Amino acid sequence: MAGIEEVARRAGVSPSTVSRALRGRSGVSERTRRRITGIAEELDYSISRSASGLATGRTMCVGVIVPFVWRWFFGQIIGGAEQVLRAAGYDMMLYTTGDLESRERFFRELPVRGRVDAVLVLSMDLTEQEADRLRGLDLPLALVGHEAEGFSSVHIDDRQGTRLAVQHLINLGHRDIAMIQGLEPKPLGAIAPIIRREAFQQTLSDNDIEPRPEWMVPGAFSIGAGERAMDQLLATSTPPTAVFTYADELAMGALRSMRRHGRSVPQDMSIVGFDDHEMSEYVELTTVAQPVRAQGATAAQLLMNQLTSGSRETSVLPMPIELVVRGSTGPPRSSAELSGD
Amino acid sequence: MAGIEEVARRAGVSPSTVSRALRGRSGVSERTRRRITGIAEELDYSISRSASGLATGRTMCVGVIVPFVWRWFFGQIIGGAEQVLRAAGYDMMLYTTGDLESRERFFRELPVRGRVDAVLVLSMDLTEQEADRLRGLDLPLALVGHEAEGFSSVHIDDRQGTRLAVQHLINLGHRDIAMIQGLEPKPLGAIAPIIRREAFQQTLSDNDIEPRPEWMVPGAFSIGAGERAMDQLLATSTPPTAVFTYADELAMGALRSMRRHGRSVPQDMSIVGFDDHEMSEYVELTTVAQPVRAQGATAAQLLMNQLTSGSRETSVLPMPIELVVRGSTGPPRSSAELSGD
């Protein structure tokens, strides 16, 4: 491990000149710079990030917090963010906070402290307390999924997306519509699930449909949870004719449940998802598409902007959504029969 | 940002004592430790990782290299690894090298240098040159997926897995068997795809079946690639009756192609995948299951062992595999007709 001193000695200059030369700072003659670069390469010199970090106070590292890595959705966002960070010369520190324990631990110990120059929170609904902990870091902060004081933010219009989905079902003739929610019974200050639930109920009301409490079932975030939720709906005395789900993965679980019960989609049940998961096309799921990679990339870019400008000004960027109609939605059986009469 | 000196002053001790106390080192009275801990908490003191890293030479950080984050398979492995690293007090630095450009860039610049205490390579087939670059780091190294000199390694028996899958097809009565490979035309020293291809051909030979070159189609790693591959197979003059695919995601693409062509599975075509993707159960895919999270976790554990023991001894751990038979495989139509006669 050759140090900067070694490079300096061989180049016949001082360490400061090497430092300047290697980082492209001005104040070094082109000739000297070239010589230094050559020798550094020859020696396979690589800077000590710890030393550099200690001296400058910057780590050239961004902390990314995400509930899970193994969901397609999060993987995509992370990928988008990483690309931007890498291009700007930053490395990415990954923290997953999927289960309650690791989440609490993260916000208690705040392992990003002193490790990163900025923090990117991906699709996680922060409690006010958690957001506060992060603000206390006094670093540029960004958020994908919703807005929060002190964070730059990139997000879609959850209300509008929900409306698109539900109105689509209503337009097809459905009136008995359930929702598989993305919400644990005890939310941690989650906001998107709440917005979508409210928008769901609002859209029904706007169409003079009375929301039915037993048709609002919890779903968490897995295929299995979606399956159980649909099982539950099918077990009610009068099952709905259509279901709006919080996420495509829940919808896929719902599809699985339908298949297991020998019911067909959309004849026996219309299903709409949210996200436009890469598999959704395959299972012919009607869904609300949102740009996923782009949200990660954009949020990372906002962070980079703050970092280079040195400003602490946050910004908010809305992202487009779109209803993608596929085979999982159709008119309810009753209306089909009626029209057949 | 209170420093260690501030804490020391308030506690009426020296910085070294604070350092010892906070890191749980011996040689501090319980009373003093408690007092220091209290004050540190009160001041919201957090250690400067750069300074600590510079002083100790350790970063408490592990570099994880992975082709993509957005594949279920990789997400799972990362998740498994992260859990183990976090528990051991290490943070995780993530590097994705999915496309050629970022891969070359990574191995050229080696951004892990001076940033991490160990490197974990997940399911990436390294070229000898790339492995060399990593070995030059002189850090503990681990690999998931295959073996390499100087790396601890966790992997399944690809040959055996392939044999399980292909023999299953043969036992069902298939003799016209194709393979959708996980191999780009110009491999980068990839080894698992080669092993599986060879094992595929060997298994056929062992059963006196002549492998047919036009039935060996390339597949890369996406659902789309699997779909195109199956399109290609269906377009041959005499399509096979069964297909073994390199990965479940390719198999899902193959299923999509079948559906698009109005063919049914397994009547018109039996399909076997590899991995046991979480969606595979849903699409009723017969597959070779391998532990995924566990491989990431185990590899991380091997690294932790090396780090704590300080030894540079590498170890190799085989992981179990299992054929999971679901609805995507059955006897070939001809044999079904014969038995019906």
Place this chain on the structure above:
DNA sequence: TTGAAAGCGCTAACAG
């Protein structure tokens, strides 16, 4: 354009 010197905040070896 370059060099000398003074840290950045922590740890570790050695004394006490």
Place this chain on the structure above:
DNA sequence: CTGTTAGCGCTTTCAA
């Protein structure tokens, strides 16, 4: 059990 001292390897004034 605790303090003193001397760096870890780089950056950054300030002076030349």
